[in-house]
Amino acid sequence: MAGMLDKLLSLDRRWIFLLVLLCVGTPIVLPIGLPVTTTGSTRAAFDYIESLKPGDYVWVSFDYGPSSAPENDPMAEAFLRQCFAKKIRVIVCAFYPLGSLGLATNSLAKVTAEYPNLRYGEDYVNLGYKDGAAAVMRRLGEDIAEGFPADVNGTPLAQLPIMKGLRSIRQVQLVCSVATGVIGEYWITQVHSQIGTPIIIGPTAVAAPKYYAYLNAGQLVGMLGGMKGAAEYEKLLAARYPDMARFYQSTRGFTATKGMDGQTVIHAVIILFILLGNVAYISRRAAQKKGA
Amino acid sequence: MNLEFGRLALVFLFAIIPAVGIALGINSPGLRARIPLLVAFFAGAIPIISLYVPKKFLSGPTGMSPRLDQWLIIVYAFAILLGVVNVVQNSTRKIARRESGWPFSIVLLLGLFATGGAGIYGAISHHGITSLPDGTATPFKWIQDQFFQPLQSTIFALLAFFMASAAFRAFRARNAEATILLFAGGLVMAGRVPLLEFLAVPFPPLQPAAAGASQALGKLTEWIMDTPNGAAQSGIIIGAALGAASMAIRVILGIERGYLGLGRGE
Amino acid sequence: MPHIPGIETWIAALLTLACMSFLYKDNPFFRFAESLFAGISLGYFIGITLNQTLVPNLILPLHRDFGQNWDLLVPGLLGVLLYMRYVPKIGWISRFALSIYVAYYIGLDFTRRIHGEVLPQLARAIVPLSKFDSHTILYSLIFSVGVFSVLIYFFFSKEQDAVTRRVARLGIWFLMISFGAAFGFTVMGRVALLIGRLNFLILDWIYPMIGLR
Numbered sequence: 001m002a003g004m005l006d007k008l009l010s011l012d013r014r015w016i017f018l019l020v021l022l023c024v025g026t027p028i029v030l031p032i033g034l035p036v037t038t039t040g041s042t043r044a045a046f047d048y049i050e051s052l053k054p055g056d057y058v059w060v061s062f063d064y065g066p067s068s069a070p071e072n073d074p075m076a077e078a079f080l081r082q083c084f085a086k087k088i089r090v091i092v093c094a095f096y097p098l099g100s101l102g103l104a105t106n107s108l109a110k111v112t113a114e115y116p117n118l119r120y121g122e123d124y125v126n127l128g129y130k131d132g133a134a135a136v137m138r139r140l141g142e143d144i145a146e147g148f149p150a151d152v153n154g155t156p157l158a159q160l161p162i163m164k165g166l167r168s169i170r171q172v173q174l175v176c177s178v179a180t181g182v183i184g185e186y187w188i189t190q191v192h193s194q195i196g197t198p199i200i201i202g203p204t205a206v207a208a209p210k211y212y213a214y215l216n217a218g219q220l221v222g223m224l225g226g227m228k229g230a231a232e233y234e235k236l237l238a239a240r241y242p243d244m245a246r247f248y249q250s251t252r253g254f255t256a257t258k259g260m261d262g263q264t265v266i267h268a269v270i271i272l273f274i275l276l277g278n279v280a281y282i283s284r285r286a287a288q289k290k291g292a
Numbered sequence: 293m294n295l296e297f298g299r300l301a302l303v304f305l306f307a308i309i310p311a312v313g314i315a316l317g318i319n320s321p322g323l324r325a326r327i328p329l330l331v332a333f334f335a336g337a338i339p340i341i342s343l344y345v346p347k348k349f350l351s352g353p354t355g356m357s358p359r360l361d362q363w364l365i366i367v368y369a370f371a372i373l374l375g376v377v378n379v380v381q382n383s384t385r386k387i388a389r390r391e392s393g394w395p396f397s398i399v400l401l402l403g404l405f406a407t408g409g410a411g412i413y414g415a416i417s418h419h420g421i422t423s424l425p426d427g428t429a430t431p432f433k434w435i436q437d438q439f440f441q442p443l444q445s446t447i448f449a450l451l452a453f454f455m456a457s458a459a460f461r462a463f464r465a466r467n468a469e470a471t472i473l474l475f476a477g478g479l480v481m482a483g484r485v486p487l488l489e490f491l492a493v494p495f496p497p498l499q500p501a502a503a504g505a506s507q508a509l510g511k512l513t514e515w516i517m518d519t520p521n522g523a524a525q526s527g528i529i530i531g532a533a534l535g536a537a538s539m540a541i542r543v544i545l546g547i548e549r550g551y552l553g554l555g556r557g558e
Numbered sequence: 559m560p561h562i563p564g565i566e567t568w569i570a571a572l573l574t575l576a577c578m579s580f581l582y583k584d585n586p587f588f589r590f591a592e593s594l595f596a597g598i599s600l601g602y603f604i605g606i607t608l609n610q611t612l613v614p615n616l617i618l619p620l621h622r623d624f625g626q627n628w629d630l631l632v633p634g635l636l637g638v639l640l641y642m643r644y645v646p647k648i649g650w651i652s653r654f655a656l657s658i659y660v661a662y663y664i665g666l667d668f669t670r671r672i673h674g675e676v677l678p679q680l681a682r683a684i685v686p687l688s689k690f691d692s693h694t695i696l697y698s699l700i701f702s703v704g705v706f707s708v709l710i711y712f713f714f715s716k717e718q719d720a721v722t723r724r725v726a727r728l729g730i731w732f733l734m735i736s737f738g739a740a741f742g743f744t745v746m747g748r749v750a751l752l753i754g755r756l757n758f759l760i761l762d763w764i765y766p767m768i769g770l771r
Contacts, residue, residue: 009461015462017581024452024749025756032493034486035503039509066441070754071747097372098443098599101606102436103645105422127611132368134666135361138339142353146362150614153420189664189674194343199300205747209740211518213525216701217682219674225517226743227750228484259753264485266456266749271487273460273477277338280472281464298630307632307731309641310654317650324650328657336668338662343669363633364613364662369611370637371659376600377644378723396593403597404604411605421609432605440602442570442758443595446577453581455744464742469734476738514738523704523734526679527729531712532706533671533679540668543661552653553661553703 005280016273021268027261028263034264036257039213042232045200045222048174048255049079054087057172059197061187062092062107063133065099066182066213070202074177074256075105075202080111080239085241089162090124091149091172095136095183101129105152114247119152121160128152133183140169141195169197175220177221178202180270188219202229230256296354305334313470318546328547335360354470369412395472407435475515563762608662625752679705704732743766 024179052058060079062074083090092108094100105251108126112118120126130136133215139147144167145157155164169175175197177187184201192199198221203211215223226235240246248255313327330363342357343352351357383397410432422431429437482488488509492502511533542548563571576591576656616634619627642648683705685698710722711729718726 001471003770013457013461014582016457019457020453020752021756025751025760028753028757028760029399031397032490034489036486037507050359050452063313066444068747068751069441069445071750078484097603098605099436099440099602101610102422102433102441105433105438108570111492129606130365131372131607131611132365132614132663134663135364136526138666139358139365142358146358147365148614149619152422152610154418154614154618185674186670189670193674193678194669195382203742205750206740208743209521209736210529212522213529213679213682215516216526217678219678226746227753228746245534253755254754254761259750259757260485262753262756263746263749264487264490265476267745268484268487268490270456270745271481272464273456276475277460277463293625293628303629303632306636310636310658313654316760326652326715331654332657334659336665338668339662340668341667343673359629360662361620363630364659365611365638366616366630366633367637367640367655367659368663369615370608370640372607373603374640374643376604377641379596379600381644393589396589399593403594404601405597407598409601409686410602411601413612414605415608421605425608431702436562436602438566438569439594439660440598440599442573443577443591443757444597446574447595449748449755450577450580452745452748452752459745463737469620469726469730472731472734472759473738473741476735477741478738480739480742484742484746487573511689512660514573515696517734519700520704520735523683524708524729524732526701527705527708527712528681528736529675530679531709532653532685537668537671537676540664541669543664543670554655 004266004278008276009280014163020266023265024262025257028258028264031258032261032264034261036065036228036231036235036260038232038235039225041220041223042229043222043226043236046082046226046233046236046240048198048200048221049082049086049121052086052088052173055089056174057089057091057166058168059082059091059093059172059175061175061177061179061183062094062100062104063096063177063183063187064204065096067098067102068102068180068206069257070254070259071204071227072180072202073103073144074227074254074259075224075233076103076107076176077111078083078230078233079176079178079200079202080107081114081244082237082241084111084115084118084123085244087123091162091166092124093125093127094129095133095186096180097129097131101152110253120164121155125162126152127161133186137186137190138189138194142168144169144200168195170195172197174198176200180204180207183292185214188214192219227256227259231260251271253255296358298352298354298359299348301356302359306331312525325549325552328552329549333544333546336540340544379554388427400435403439407432407440410435447461476520479509480513480516483509561766563766567763571759574759577757629676710734 042171050060058079060076062076073080080090081288089127092104095237104126108124111126118124128151130148144163148157150156151160170189175187175191177184177199179201180203184203184207187199189199191197199219200222201211201220203226205228208225211220211223211225214220224230236247238248248257309331313323317324317327338350338360342355346353349355356453380519382399383401387394410430411421413431414430419425419430421430423433442493459493463474465474486506488502488506489499492498539548543551574589575585579585580588620630636658640652640659643652657742683702685702687694687699707710707725709728709735710724
């Protein structure tokens with residue numbers, strides 16, 4: 001037994017890679033459709049946006065790059081869909097240097113195409129990317145135009161109807177930061193702590209454990225942790241809005257809910273790997289003790 | 293000409309003093325270190341004091357702090373591009389000396405100049421970097437969508453394979469601490485996904501029991517994340533924040549000089 | 559009906575495969591993709607910084623209303639000064655810009671850390687334990703003990719005695735639970751990225767070619 005396990009442990013790692021590839025790829029070809037259960041932090045985020053009124057402002061900040069897009073894109077798009085369905089005005093910006101602008105532009109184009117009545121500059125605006133996130137956030141508290149003088153295409157803010165009467169982020173009802181790194185923390189520690197605007201964070205799974213501390217301390221109104229959080233949000237949207245239930249069931253595009261099948265299979269395999277590795281380790285140690 | 297107090301004060305602190313410092317530093321090497329530390333004090337102190345002292349000359353609309361924020365957004369943009377010069381220098385040196393792997397340095401420079409060039413074209417042509425007037429993508433956006441996004445996604449996706457391999461070979465219950473880590477990791481991995489429902493897929497009668505057990509496991513996971521994990525993260529945050537705050541004070545007071553390439557005595 | 563995907567899909571698919579080929583072994587295709595990624599990333603910085611920050615926040619304000627924005631010449635010059643570090647004889651000049659840049663952002667960091675982290679996190683840890691029900695024990699007491707023991711573990715200024723060593727050990731256990739949880743979440747995050755890439759390869763590249771969907 002111990003000999004067999006030893007042999008298994010000395011397996012060329014490329015076989016493990018192949019197994020991982022098969023475990024993740026198979027549910028894409030043959031979906032299982034496993035259920036998703038919702039957690040309190042995701043429900044809190046959903047309920048907060050549900051409580052907003054038509055005409056309110058939500059600021060959606062794309063603070064991630066392509067390196068975490070499969071986790072973060074579904075969150076950002078779910079926030080946008082919910083806001084547009086509720087006729088909430090949306091201001092989009094991007095602070096992550098490596099690719100957030102492209103993702104913000106693409107997600108906005110994708111979701112606004114589903115709502116043909118929306119008008120750019122009136123119902124939503126894309127302020128684009130800005131360097132020096134911490135300094136920009138300080139200006140947002142007093143005068144948004146001092147941080148973002150123009151939108152992504154160079155149109156001065158004064159010429160955009162959505163920005164008429166909106167001078168400071170204090171007038172914004174909520175900030176949703178979809179984040180991969182520290183920029184989500186800036187929104188909490190700078191904007192929420194010093195200006196007071198409520199924050200929802202959609203972090204990557206890697207960053208999520210740290211955000212639980214901010215959530216616990218009441219610095220967040222809600223949080224979506226990684227792809228699981230995004231899948232929970234899609235479930236809540238589908239339950240509340242029949243149009244979105246149809247959309248999430250029929251879309252050919254990638255959704256977090258679809259990704260959860262692969263997640264589940266690979267988690268089972270990795271837990272099995274850990275168990276096998278430890279059984280081999282313990283049996284080898286027992287054999288060594290016996291020998292001594 | 294706008295001659296508000298805030299702007300004039302900033303120009304004095306961060307243009308005239310450095311200009312004098314540079315002029316004096318040419319003949320007096322000692323001042324090359326002292327005057328940067330003096331301006332560092334003001335640059336670091338203004339954002340802090342403006343938060344606690346709501347005086348018009350500091351944090352009012354025409355005060356120093358709001359304008360300094362706007363200035364530093366611009367300086368940050370220049371700073372973020374510093375690394376580009378380094379990479380271009382290293383790559384051209386590698387190509388000139390025909391060092392091993394030099395053809396890949398050509399690929400790197402081609403990628404850099406093509407993308408950077410498309411960005412510069414967007415600025416000069418006033419089309420920007422998202423879409424052209426006819427609605428099609430700019431060259432910059434085309435490179436971003438077709439090259440940059442898939443490359444970045446895949447390079448990071450490779451980590452999934454190495455993570456699985458490490459779980460198989462290195463994740464061992466060697467002592468009490470490692471065992472706790474292993475159990476917590478296993479529980480969280482099982483509790484965040486519908487693992488039990490998946491395992492019960494071949495046995496339909498077991499599905500309701502699997503769903504119930506899965507919910508309980510999910511609740512346990514949430515408790516682990518909220519309480520023991522939240523407490524540890526909170527401790528880490530407080531410790532790291534106090535360390536960072538004391539480092540900030542050291543930099544502002546000129547005690548910490550390493551970032552300027554200076555030792556204690558210089 | 560099978561159809562060949564467009565050139566954009568082919569480029570993205572072949573680059574994805576070139577990166578993944580590293581899993582078999584290091585090879586020229588991977589090194590090509592890696593170098594291209596590094597180059598494009600740096601070029602990307604140039605494009606977004608120039609178009610999204612330097613043009614709207616520096617160049618256009620100076621061009622449209624110089625009288626109102628004349629002072630922005632100073633940060634522009636400070637930015638240029640940063641690059642003096644690459645000129646060996648006058649490299650020291652860059653210190654003036656670097657000191658302003660580092661000190662300002664570290665000053666912001668100070669306010670963020672104290673207001674946004676130390677105070678709210680301490681407030682969360684200091685909770686009333688007047689009621690001794692299961693909720694208080696499970697959520698408040700264990701939380702407070704956890705924060706306290708982790709902070710004791712991080713207290714390096716004084717040598718630990720028998721009591722603090724035990725408390726610090728408890729702190730290590732809390733940290734281990736957190737790191738274990740972080741491992742579980744990290745697996746999830748990395749696998750999510752792989753799911754994204756395989757979705758693209760299978761649904762957008764392979765399926766159209768074999769006439770599925």
